[in-house]
Amino acid sequence: MLSFSRRVVGAVALAVALPLAATACGGGGDGGGGDTIVIGTKFDQPGLGLKNPDGTMSGFDVDVAKYVAQQLGYGEDKIEWKEAPSGQRETLIQNDQVKFIAATYSITDARKEKVAFAGPYLVTGQSLLVRENNTDITGEASLQNNKKLCSVTGSTPAQRIKDKFSGVQLQQYDTYSACIEALKNGAVDAVTTDEVILAGYAAQTPGAFKLVGGTFSEENYGIGLKKDDTELQTKINDAIVKMEKDGAWKAAWDKNLGPAGIQAPAPPQIDQT
Template identity: 50%
Template sequence: MKRYSNPAARAWRRILAALCAVACLFTVAACGSGNEAGKIRIGIKFDQPGVGFKKSGTYVGFDVDVARYIAEKLGYSDDQIVFKEAPSKQREAMLQNGDVDMIVASYSITDERKKAVSFAGPYFVAGQDLMVRQNDHEINGVQDLDGKRLCSVTGSTSAEVVKQRFASKVQLMEQPGYAECATALFSGIVDAVTTDDIILAGLASNARGKLRLIGKPFTQEYYGVGVKKGNTALAHRIDRAIADMEQDGSWQRAIANNTRGVKYKPNPKFNPPTPDLGRTGASQ
């Protein structure tokens, strides 16, 4: 079939494409594809009870509450949020590829990660801790780890800490998610699970008394909201939202609601943290 050229139509298509490209620089998710157009796409964890958890088609947890609060401050209603699973080892790629607009997924701010993405926050300071079976009293802190088997998640900061500080003392099993680590602990394959205390508090709460948090954190992990490298304008807007959440009491309520039934309180020396409201491009 013969096709006829229409230079005017082609010109209009180029102009519209250019306008959409420019609009995407100034808005979040303005040029999304399909049913994501006009929505904000947020990466969260799906397997961390109390932090980021997918349950019967709904999303719950402290990070989810933070993400919803930020989205509302950015002008999005709850039905304009698209939550996407953000496994630890895929977070940088998801931001770089434009799969999500931001990531709120127990994402520790590190110098190495800053090379690939920018961060807003911090919005929480966790501490790496240990979780054991309720009736196991052999492990009461890092001093008792000699010869023990630990589980953590591939690509997580916690796994890297174990490799750097305890490699000669412990056997580390890396799993794709914390549900697998909890299963390994229940079944006796490992002696403890190690990651950030708020994640362990959520897992222990979900285990209904079968697991317990040691409560002796040995690091400080500054949780940030990951955005695409260089998007400091969005990072600054997120910082303002985090500051508002801490000031109006929503932050404190989110912590309490998501760690019920567990003796857990964030370290008051570091929490709630102050986001970098005066950030510049150089700080990212």
């Protein structure tokens, strides 16, 4: 799993500051270049899926989605981006509001009952972010003392906390950026989600936060799409494999997260089921 020192977290700021590639939201068909394609992603996750002040999109998820769209026949000018908060992702797919979603979307059996997944294209793990001066939260075991913990409605990390830690006061917001604000102003004691996401947020305000406790899960990020659309699923899987083989996957990682000192992991095995 990825591990981050305080030095690394501070360095993520360099990655966040770099200009990153544009992304998309999905709409039209799954081939040809005539129509636009609507692609769902996060708008508030630096280094992964971020809508910049000038309206452009940047991040690793964004670069993956952009590459996949290109392989499906859609250039950047044909991509329309749609924000995909954690709790709304299945609905966006089921209601045909997006063609696919690349948004730190962990593949789970429960979600597979509602949508299909291509991938995975990245493996990470759940971790904890606290204020820099915090000394009493050192990992998952120290959460049990009635600590106030923030995560996002509909997310895998939030569900894991509910299942494993009955002694935690779990606050659930619509976005992780809202959790970060709550942590900043002291309304909660810690924020939990995947380590790579937390590192990006910490980089936005160097010296304010720190990661603690390492990782205590394994999350496989996949691209969500309409259930039973095996044709599109195969095309997206083929695109991910091609991205990994031609070096574009590692290039996207190095551009978005490499300057933080995070070594690119080996791309995960594609799940063809």
